[in-house]
Amino acid sequence: MTYSRKFQSFFLLSMIAIAGAQPAIPAHAAELPYSDSKEINLLWLLPPPPALNSPAMNQELAEVLSLQVTRTPEQVARAIADVDEVVWRFSDVIGNAKFTPDNLPLVAAFFSRILETESAVVDPAKDFWKRPRPYQYSDLVRPVVPLSKSGSYPSGHATVGTLMGILLAEMLPEKRDQISSRAAEFAHNRLVGGVHFRSDIEAGRVSGTVIAQVIGSHSDFQRDFQAAKAELRGVLGL
Secondary structure: OOHHHHHHHHHHHHHHHHHOOOOOOOOOOOOOOOOOOOOOOHHHHOOOOOOOOOHHHHHHHHHHHHHHHHOOHHHHHHHHHOOOOOHHHHHHHHOOOOOOOOOOHHHHHHHHHHHHHHHHHHHHHHHHHOOOOHHHHOOOOOOOOOOOOOOOOOOHHHHHHHHHHHHHHHHOHHHHHHHHHHHHHHHHHHHHOOOOOHHHHHHHHHHHHHHHHHHOOOHHHHHHHHHHHHHHHHHOOO
16 A cells, blocks of 8 residues: 555544544634644644655655755746735735735635634644654755745645645635645645655645534634625625
């Protein structure tokens, strides 16, 4: 079974387990996360990353090194810009000059809380696995984005990019395909930047999808989501 197939198996089992038990949590202050690692334990949901010096690990390193040779200046610029973990990075596919935090304060507050949720769920898993980043694993890697001291697995950027993409596409179903593609690029740019491995990104996509599924049942999330959606569609004239 390939590593990607393992992710698919773990993901299906995870969703089956979550579907039967999604406890509601009390409403939080606006700056607090909608969930955390106590409710969404990624150590139970994800397979461990490839072992150091294993064939799988070295294959992933080879991909990073290949991208390092083939990445274009335009791709590098996009990867650098996508370091910023904000929903406004989707502005190029939204295609509306009114898609700004000044025009959309409820949207800004909602997605700020989404970012806090990603950190609350993902950071403990990163700290547990302590997977080295590509540039920590090999001196051959030349990253082009700011370095991070956190563990490489799972990717927080891929998690929050996936999560933001899912939620934004629910708000703007007319642009679902474009938003989904942009979320995938946001995650892939961590490979381009030389700061993540392929399995980090795959684990992040699973994590983001699971987080969206779980918090979708919480009353405070539903309240904030509907308010942000109404504001977004109203300001964009939809």
